[in-house]
Amino acid sequence: MISLGYCEETIAMMELGLCEGIGPVVGKHLIQYFGSAQGVFQATKIDWQGLTGLSIKLSHQLQLSKDNGCKAARELAENHQELNIRGTSISHPDYPHRLLELANAPLVLFSVGDTPWNAPRIIGVIGTRKPTPQGIAYTKSWVEKLSQYNVVMVSGLAYGIDIVAHQAALDAGIPNFAVMAHGLDHIYPTQHRQVAEQMQSHGGGLIADFPAHTKMHPDYFPKRNRIVAGLCDALLVIESGVKGGSMITASIAHGYNRDVFAIPGRPSDSASEGCNFLIKHQMAHMARNVEDIVESMNWTRNQHNKQGNSQSGDQMQLFGNLNPIEKQVMQWLMQGIQKPDDMLQQNQWSASHIAMALLDLEIKGLVTAQSGNFYTAQC
Numbered sequence: 001m002i003s004l005g006y007c008e009e010t011i012a013m014m015e016l017g018l019c020e021g022i023g024p025v026v027g028k029h030l031i032q033y034f035g036s037a038q039g040v041f042q043a044t045k046i047d048w049q050g051l052t053g054l055s056i057k058l059s060h061q062l063q064l065s066k067d068n069g070c071k072a073a074r075e076l077a078e079n080h081q082e083l084n085i086r087g088t089s090i091s092h093p094d095y096p097h098r099l100l101e102l103a104n105a106p107l108v109l110f111s112v113g114d115t116p117w118n119a120p121r122i123i124g125v126i127g128t129r130k131p132t133p134q135g136i137a138y139t140k141s142w143v144e145k146l147s148q149y150n151v152v153m154v155s156g157l158a159y160g161i162d163i164v165a166h167q168a169a170l171d172a173g174i175p176n177f178a179v180m181a182h183g184l185d186h187i188y189p190t191q192h193r194q195v196a197e198q199m200q201s202h203g204g205g206l207i208a209d210f211p212a213h214t215k216m217h218p219d220y221f222p223k224r225n226r227i228v229a230g231l232c233d234a235l236l237v238i239e240s241g242v243k244g245g246s247m248i249t250a251s252i253a254h255g256y257n258r259d260v261f262a263i264p265g266r267p268s269d270s271a272s273e274g275c276n277f278l279i280k281h282q283m284a285h286m287a288r289n290v291e292d293i294v295e296s297m298n299w300t301r302n303q304h305n306k307q308g309n310s311q312s313g314d315q316m317q318l319f320g321n322l323n324p325i326e327k328q329v330m331q332w333l334m335q336g337i338q339k340p341d342d343m344l345q346q347n348q349w350s351a352s353h354i355a356m357a358l359l360d361l362e363i364k365g366l367v368t369a370q371s372g373n374f375y376t377a378q379c
Contacts, residue, residue, distance in 0.1 A: 004080065004081050004084070004085065004086040004087060005087045005088050005092065006077040006080065006081060006087050008038055009037055009038055009089060009091060010077070010087050010089040010092070010108060011070055011074055011077050012036070012038045012040065012041055012070060012073070013027070013031075013037040013089045013090065013107040013108050014070075014073035014076060014087065014107075014108050015037075015041070015065050015072060015073035016030070016031075016037055016040065016065075017106075017107050017108060017211075018065070018072050018073060018076075018211075019058070019061040019062055019065055021057065021058050021061060022058055022061065022062070024103075024104045024105060024106055024107055025103055025104055026058070028090070028103075028105075028107070029052065030048075030054070031091075031107075033052050034047075036091070037089075037091075037107075040062070041062070041065065041066045045060075045062075045063055048062060076212065079212055079213075080110065080211070080212055083112075083184070083185055084112060085185070085212060086110065086111045086112070087108050087109075087110055088108065088110075088111065089107065089108050090107050090108070094118070095109065096118060096230075097118055098117075098122070098230055098231055098232075098233075099227070099231065101230070101256070102226070102256065105230070106209045106227070109207060109208075109209065109227075110183075110207070110208045110209075110210070110211060111177075111184070111205055111206065111207045111208075112184050112200060112205050112206050113177070113201075113204060113206060114175070114177075114200070114203050114204060114205050115177050115204070115205045115206075115207055116177070116204070117154075117177070117207070117231055119152040120150070121151045121152065121233060121299060122151065122152045122153070122231055122232045122233050122234075123146060123151050123152075123153055123154070123232055123233065123234045123235070123236060123293075124153070124154045124228050124229065124231070124232035124234070124235040124236065124253070125139065125143060125153055125154075125155050125161070125162075125165040125236050125238065126155055126162060126165075126228065126235065126236070126238070126240075126246045126249055127139070127160060127161025127165075127237060127238035127239045127240055128161060128238075128239045128240050128241060128246060128271060129159040129160035129161075129162075129244075130159075130160055130271075131164065131238070131239050131271065132239065132269075135161060135238050135239035136161075136164050137359055137360075137363075138238055138239075138263060139161055139164045139165050139168060139238050140164065140168045140171075141356055141359070141360045142238075142290050143165055143168035143169050143172055143174065144168060144171070144172045144325070144353075144356065145290040145323050146172075146174065146290060146294075147169075147172035147173060147174050147323075148301045148323060149294055149301055150299075151299070152174065152175045152176065152204075153166075153169045153174050153175075153177075154178070154179065154228055155176070155178055155179075155228065156178060156179055156180075156224060156225075157180065157187075157192050157195070158189075159189060161238045161239060161246075162178075163192055163195060165238075166192075166195050166199060167195055169204075170195070170198050170199065170202055171352070171353070173202075175202070175203035175204045176199055176204045177199065177204045177205045177206060177207055178196065178199065178204075178206050178207070179206075179207045179209075179224050179227045179228050179231070180206055180207065180208045180210075180224065181208075181217075181220040181221045182208065182210055182215060182216040182217075183208060183210050183212040183213050183214035183215075184208050184212060185212040185213055207227065209223055209224065209227060221245055221248075222248055222252075225245060225249040225252055228249055229249050229250075229252040229253035229256055229258060230252075230253075230256055232253070232258060233258065233259065233297065234258065234259045234260075234296075235249065235250060235253040235258055235259070235260045235261065236261045236262075236287065236293065237250050237260065237261070237262040237263070237274065237275055237278060237284065238263055238275075239263070239265070239271040239272060239274075239275065240271070240273070241270065241271070241273050241274050242273045242274050242277050244274070246274060250262070250274075250278055250284060251283065254283045254284070259285065259296060259297060260278065260283060260285065261284055261286075261287040261292070261293050261296075262274075262275035262276075262278045262284040262285070262286065262287060263275055263287050263288075264276060264279055264287075264288070322361075323357075325349055325353050325354070325357040326357045326361055328348060328349065328357075329343065329354065329361060330361065330366065330367075332346070333367060333376065333377040334377055338370075338374040338375055339373060339374045340354050340355060341373075358375055365378060366378055
């Protein structure tokens with residue numbers, strides 16, 4: 001019984017990927033020549049070597065798979081169905097259309113949960129594994145603001161900026177998915193399992209280029225990064241050193257002609273060295289705020305955000321560049337509600353949302369923190 005996408009063609013593509021030495025590029029060349037992955041295994045060694053120029057070694061690998069009836073892929077497909085892992089082949093209409101542009105696109109993508117990888121607007125949010133408090137604050141605030149623009153978010157579920165971005169997207173109601181550098185039968189880091197499960201239950205999911213039971217390996221992270229880069233329309237780098245996974249992903253995205261954005265930092269900030277490097281070498285646009293991104297991408301706001309919450313027309317005009325939480329906080333301040341605890345009593349936003357809004361407003365110079373844990377408006 002076929003389920004979760006494991007038809008004969010998908011199984012044949014999986015088997016191609018399991019043949020040592022045959023990656024996505026060679027695999028696609030063979031598929032294009034013989035018309036399908038099944039057609040590849042219907043051919044002979046003479047065909048493989050004489051018609052496509054495949055080496056004797058790779059032809060031997062294909063022959064072994066053919067003689068075994070693609071046994072390895074069939075067993076994996078059965079195991080994937082037990083684990084609820086879907087397989088989507090490059091020939092399937094649901095395959096991510098953005099990845100079809102890439103020469104090294106995976107022959108088969110594996111996923112769990114909902115993976116809105118063909119959404120109209122996808123933004124990647126990445127950064128260092130050791131962010132500063134400011135980097136964490138930026139990530140939470142910017143992801144919250146992006147919720148106004150009907151985006152889907154992708155990242156890598158790694159320590160640091162990645163996991164902060166995933167949690168912020170959940171808090172903001174943004175569907176988001178993570179690309180993993182291992183099989184989807186387990187989660188790494190294990191500490192992020194709860195977030196991964198929440199993503200799956202809130203319109204998102206997990207993606208991998210690797211079948212189940214593939215253990216994490218350092219060599220797999222660049223492969224993961226190419227998928228993150230290829231899936232998004234825009235890639236935002238929050239904080240990064242001059243070396244590391246974020247820089248690799250940004251470089252790949254730049255090579256794929258994706259719009260890369262980086263938040264600049266002071267020359268003395270080691271956490272911003274990578275962002276400053278990308279901007280200096282014109283590999284990324286400088287992003288001073290979310291508006292720099294959405295204006296460059298020509299993204300309009302959601303209709304309900306255009307109309308606002310319950311604010312009056314005058315307040316909407318005064319606070320036009322603020323998100324709904326920030327507008328509400330400014331209204332409270334102007335009404336004399338100046339303490340976060342008193343704002344929380346209004347039963348409209350959580351304590352974390354109010355704290356983040358106050359931090360953002362303080363950064364923008366619109367509010368000032370006073371002793372005694374109360375705030376005053378500066379407008």
